[in-house]
Amino acid sequence: MTLDLLASTLNFAGDSGRLNPVKLFLDADIVVQAIMLGLLLASIWVWTIIVTFILRMGRVSRRCDEYEDGFWEAENFESYQKGRRRGDVPMGKVASAGLAEWRRNASTRTADYEGVRQRIAMAMNSAVGEEADRLAARLNFLATVGSVAPFVGLLGTVWGIMNSFFQIGQQQNSSLAVVAPGISEALFATAIGLFAAIPAVIAYNRFSHRVNAFEARLQRFADKLHSALTRQLEAR
Template sequence: MNSEMSVLYLFLEASFVVKFIMLLLIAASIVSWTYIFQRGAALRKATNEVKEFEELFWSGADLNKLYADLTQKDDLSGCALIFCSGFKEYVRMRKTASSSPESINEGTYRAMRVAMSRQVDDLEQRLPFLATVGSISPYIGLLGTVWGIMTAFIALGQVRQATLQMVAPGIAEALIATAIGLFAAIPAVIAYNRFSSKVEKIENTYGNFMEEFSAILHRQSLASKSEVAEK
């Protein structure tokens, strides 16, 4: 491709509508890549936090001590935050004499469910934007292509003798819009699918921990009730 038919030359010579579409798609691609790096780092951090907490939790640490240690931190997230939310509610409800093991278990589970929902919402941030870019960018690029080709043929109709050299630049600049649309869409779709799968896996891990921790607290409630009845 010579200098007269370079991508930059075709962009500068494009019509206002096609040029605007190209700039829009380039901006969407830049924002998408920014979110891809941000979400990738956030999900890796969440995965590592889950592994670290599960190792700590299942190591046999005392729940009261574990809760006291975790509440000293300012940036709780993931399973640690779910654990603290559930254990805090468990301790609060146990202080109420009228609370049965079933009501304690229900209240604890509800508190953990709210905490988990907030964590999943945080993990899913920016994913809708990636899905939107991935789904509409090819169509926006196609719109630029159709507009550019239409403009080229309108200009071609105003001359007596049409040549390939006359119509080629207009068609080339129009096709660039489609190429940019695909360039923006493909990474966004791949990232969205990959991140959605990771979020689902982390959410399942949160849910499994909730079930297991809720069962542990329920057994403790029943044991405490039996001790009180024996006295």
Template sequence: MNPILQTDAATLSPIALFLQADWVVKGVMLGLLLASIWTWAIIIAFWVKLGRTRKASETFEQEFWRADDIDAFVKTRGTADLPTARVLAAGVTEWRRSTQGNRIDREGTRERLGTTMGSAVAKEIDQLSDRLNVLATVGSVAPFVGLFGTVWGIMRSFTSIASQQNTSLAVVAPGIAEALFATAIGLFAAIPAVIAYNRFSHAINRIEARLMRFADGFHATLSRQLDGER
């Protein structure tokens, strides 16, 4: 093999590309690598959190609908650190406030119960999807940051051509390789972020639908009990 080709191949390794890159391109690469690490940390933490929340909520709902005494269940399980438990607690709190007087406004109580539990569901979904904006930002911005590194690297290649007055591949290859490497890192950060954002958004939508079904079922239970109040 030609010794020149061996040297060029060595200088095109990822570590060598980073070390020989311009300081601007190095900054772009480091920023994208940090964004990629942050993205994967969020993905793993979010995946574990959603899995635990989904399983615990399913168990909580099954135990609730099997319970004979709602008040006793609320005392023992109503303080659980679960979205379903907090929606239940919000409904029970509003129920007690609305029915503590001598005269009960049935329609007003039903409306307040629906509004209160609906707000509780919205709050829980907002908290669950708190980190999704980071994934959306990385997924949309990282390719353009990598593109900036690409443009800068190509400009550096043209500068080398002008200064050395040589258009050979040996002169322009390092700058172009640095530029393409920056683009690759940008895609490496963006692609997992976009995929994870779409998957987690779908999972959160399912959790929201489940919470709404639970809230509607509990609202119907309280509404029937309200019809028996005098």
């Protein structure tokens, strides 16, 4: 079996005094094994989210930098928007929402400039919220793992300790040598739970701050564009 081979490989030169995580997993009760496996899968998914979020946030920030620099230098916002593929640029989507609402009102004569300003602002604010929600879509999983994983690991520990005491009753032997291996396997479940929870909590707090900062940046862009569009509308 692959896990048995890995356990024997990690058991350096037959050094039984060294902790062997694979052996602890293999010797654990089936319920504890299932809990450990679930926590390991959750940990893998947590690190997948961490890596993909970092890469995606860096890519989005670079694209927004390029888009914003060109946008404010353009003589005509609509021409710039049409001549550039927005792709996955959140600022482009915010600008599109504002320009679309501006075009609908610029084509008609109206004295209700306050209502026009509000509609343009609402359109861009909605786009800002959608882009922020899209960036934060998977962060709830990090929060869930960070809060639940330690308790799931503790459940495995409690079950393992209960099983150890059951074995004591079966063998009629309360020696520490009999109890210690089962308790070690049980405590390993808590360790895996913490291994999954700690990076999840750190990443969630850090990434939530980055999403909030990026949303604030989009909102500042939307406010500047709102001012520019309403000035043009009133000048007509």
